[in-house]
Amino acid sequence: MRVLIIGAGPTGLTLAGDLAEAGVEVTILERRPPETANATRAFGVHARTLEQLDIRGLADQLPGQKVRAVSLFDKVRLDLSKLPTRFNYLLITPQYEVEKVLRARAERLGAEIVHGEEVTGLVQTADTVTVTSTTRTWEAQYVVGTDGVHSKVRDLLGLPFPGKAVVKSIMLADVKLTTPPPDVLAVNAVGDGFAFVAPFGDGWYRVFAWDRRKQTDDRAPLELDEIREVTRRALGTDMGMHDPRWMSRFHSDERQVPAYRVGRVFLAGDAAHCHSPAGGQGMNTGIQDAANLGWKLAAVLNGHAEPELLDTYQQERHPVGRSVLRSSGAIIRLAMISSRLGRRLRGTLSLLLLGNEKIAAKAAGRISGIAIHYGDKKRAADVPLSTGRLFEALRGGRFVLISNEDRADTPAFVDVVKPVDPVTEPVLVRPDGYVTTWDDVRCR
The missing domain is CATH 3.50.50.60 (FAD/NAD(P)-binding domain)
Known part of the structure; x- marks a missing residue:
């Protein structure tokens, strides 16, 4: 093997x-x-992951709901609709x-x-x-x-x-809702807890809830009333959650x-x-x-x-x-953040920073994965080709050379494609959708 x-x-x-x-x-x-x-x-599946799935011919097979703005806390929202990709959203799917x-x-x-x-x-x-x-x-x-x-x-x-637990006793549940939230995602954090509600798309909802007042062991019994109470504090309503099919506690670590x-x-x-x-x-x-x-x-x-x-x-x-x-x-x-003053500063500074177009674009690029690069190896845009587009050409796990002319000197594991808009010089793209050079891939 x-x-x-x-x-x-x-x-x-x-x-x-x-x-x-x-x-x-x-x-x-x-x-x-x-x-x-x-x-x-x-x-949730972010934009760069959707691009990777698109390269594999899978992105359009996923069911789910598209979210083009992500709420973080208070009134802070991160706009994903301006991402430079056809997947300018977060896809909510289990x-x-x-x-x-x-x-x-x-x-x-x-x-x-x-x-x-x-x-x-x-x-x-x-x-x-x-x-x-x-x-x-x-x-x-x-x-x-x-x-x-x-x-x-x-x-x-x-x-x-190495690392540590960053937050303990997070409660999880899959529930039905009598009154679903108006937005696809409902999220907010208050001084003594936070709650997050996301749809699976089939009538079920995933709820995350955390209560600063009750930090307990992951194995402690969990009742729906406990989740309802924290959700009401954070979101103002428990949306009539009922009939849980699954509930659990867990703690979140930061380790690498x-x-x-x-x-x-x-x-x-x-x-x-x-x-x-x-x-x-x-x-x-x-x-x-x-x-x-x-x-x-x-x-x-x-x-x-x-x-x-x-x-x-x-x-x-x-x-x-x-x-x-x-x-x-x-x-x-x-x-x-627990203090009232701290939460007020959090909201003010977040709104101020994300009000700056460049900072907002950088934040959206980071959380979506679109901004990930490896030194000078940048993400390749899904440019149109004479036949199809780049991400379709990458299907099959091969290298792709974007060139205005046919190239007889390329290795057998490289496909040569012609762009709709001519390029100043040939562009070599790795199978994972990043621009590279022959030296960087250490080809034989």
Whole structure:
């Protein structure tokens, strides 16, 4: 086997699909049974993740509701409608819908998903990695741990996961509402708590609520009345929430592993970083981790690039993870301000800053992922081509060279396309949609 992935969440499924599409033999081990679970925390897909899904032909398959302005707290709203992308919104859809389309793609392309296998051991040599699971032993050239915040792969590597809990005893529930909010998203923070309500699109709503007055253990019993009371304080109404199908408590940590790679083993998604739910960054960051790593593994395994290319995964994605920790941490800390004066200053300063067009655009670009770049490697715009558009041309996981003329000198793994508007010089685009150069991809 060439690549073994541990964990069949959005990150692992994205990676498996990308590798399979590139002709790389890949298997996912998943300890959970195959039944789809509704009890997921992620519910929003940001613009850059939608672009990555579009590159894979999946974005238009996702159901959900589009939100073009995100409320943070008080009257502070972040406008997404001006983002330079056709996905100028946040798509509200539950994680299981994202997993559904990613799983179908991975399996269609030939990735194997094995359920009921929990990893118990991992040993690597200079050439291979041997993984022991519930029923057997697996050998692969590379292993990727996408097995979540309690990653067994990370533990077996002996890697620390430094950080701390940023907010404790967050309450979650999936409920029905008698009187849904007028906006797609309802969110507000007051001195002693906050509440957030988002639709799944099928009549169910996800509620996040936090009560400064009652900080308790994650395992403590939870009643709907407790969530109702905090929601009324924060939003002025509990919207008649009833018939919960699921309720839980959890605490939110800010943690990041120092090394995303140890030899032939990589970490991605929540196994590498976790942070507060503010900004809805978790699933999105994980999918983008996979988009960055997948083409690099495929290029090396298919003989198109030197193995040193794999070192750029840490170089490019670790700073992004660190930035997400900081931005989501800043939002949650602002939401948790308790004093009346502090909340007044928060609202005034936020409105003042976001009233500046450049600052507002930068904030929207950061939270949506559109502004993410890797040094001088910028996100490629989805420009129109003589046949289709760039993101359609990137489907298949190949490099694309945008050139006014046919190029007979390009490698076999590069597709040459002609732009509608001529370019001053050829532009090379990586499979993950970033402009690059031949030297940067370390091609053979």
